[in-house]
Amino acid sequence: MEKVLGVDIGGTEIRFGIINTNGQILYEEKILARDPLYPYLEENVLRILAAQQEVRAIGVGTHGFVDPERGKVIYSPRILSGWSNTPVKEWLEKATGKHVEVENDANVVALAEANFGAAQRLNRVVVLTLGTGLGGGVLWDGKLLSGGPNGGAAEFGHMTLYPNGVKCICGRLGCSGMYVSGTALQRRIKEAGLSITPPELFGNASMDPHAKKIVEEFTTDLALVISNLQAIFDMEMLIIGGGVSEAADLWMDSLQQKLETVLLNPLEVEVARFKNDAGILGAALLVLEE
Structure with missing residues (x-):
């Protein structure tokens, strides 16, 4: 074999x-x-x-x-x-x-989920990877939407979420990846004066109001990103992968609540079956x- x-x-x-x-x-x-x-x-x-x-x-x-x-x-x-x-x-x-x-x-990640995971038999799927940064992948009629003249197709982490917001590593202000990623969570934790890791943050949110506030801000921003992508692609499913997704059972309910208020239409949101x-x-x- x-x-x-x-x-x-x-x-x-x-x-x-x-x-x-x-x-x-x-x-x-x-x-x-x-x-x-x-x-x-x-x-x-x-x-x-x-x-x-x-x-x-x-x-x-x-x-x-x-x-x-x-x-x-x-x-x-x-x-x-x-x-x-x-x-x-x-x-x-x-x-x-x-x-x-x-x-x-x-x-x-989109390829893996389409062939072996959550997106089997689906034609239009958007993937978000929440790791050090925010990555994006798109399956359009079963084929990868990739490349482009600058290799930048589906770079959702560099869509502007907050004009004049936090400076991104790309040099621009307010990119989505600066609010929805592992790096973004670390920044929010530091600004709140907490001494915990992102996994500990999600675990503490039920007891610590400061941790809960950060998680709520994170899921609010993630819901906005997903809503904007739905307006562009009208996908059948959105899949979330990357390191932050490994704690999704601790924040997915919060995300679903936020999505109810911003989605144009119902949308199935799944965690990548194979995670990392x-x-x-x-x-x-x-x-x-x-």
Whole structure:
């Protein structure tokens, strides 16, 4: 049975998984991301391939604006320096001798959920990944809406949510990702003078009024983002993935209450079935044969 390597590159960590054609994860590991990113990525891919010699191809999902045709990162905000203009496909194919495909990280989550998860048999699906930043992926009539002349299709984290708001790492003010992401939660926690992590924040919200206020602000902003996306795409389902989604059972009721007041039409909202594994599964799907 064919085996491929799926790589999920986020703002703070890199996840690797060996996947077979049934979507089974045979091997998985994660490491912290490091500057400069590409040499570190190549070093670890070669290490894994040396131990997993049956791997036929490599699929990479990465944060940032991606040109999937060339397998190149066009632009990456300053989460990790030196990632913009990196020809990942070209360099990694030369280093490994394997076929390589590269896509935006939220797009590969959409692929995973469409093929193996919550969005099976659906045609129009929007995915939000709530991690270090806010990523977006769209399945339109069953196909990925990706690329664009600048590789920036579905970069929902850079839609303006609050004009003249918090400065984003892209340099503009009020981007959605500065209010709806793990980084946004950390900022809100710091501004409130609390000494807790985002997972602890959600756990404390039922008892601590300061934590509850932050969660309410977070779900209010997330509901606004979802409402705006529904007005554009009129999707059948919205799927939420990324690290923040792992605590969704603690904040989903609050989100659903907020959505009732802002949605144009009823909308099914689901947590990514594979949670943080969706990234490596979707990346693997870029190179798995039918």
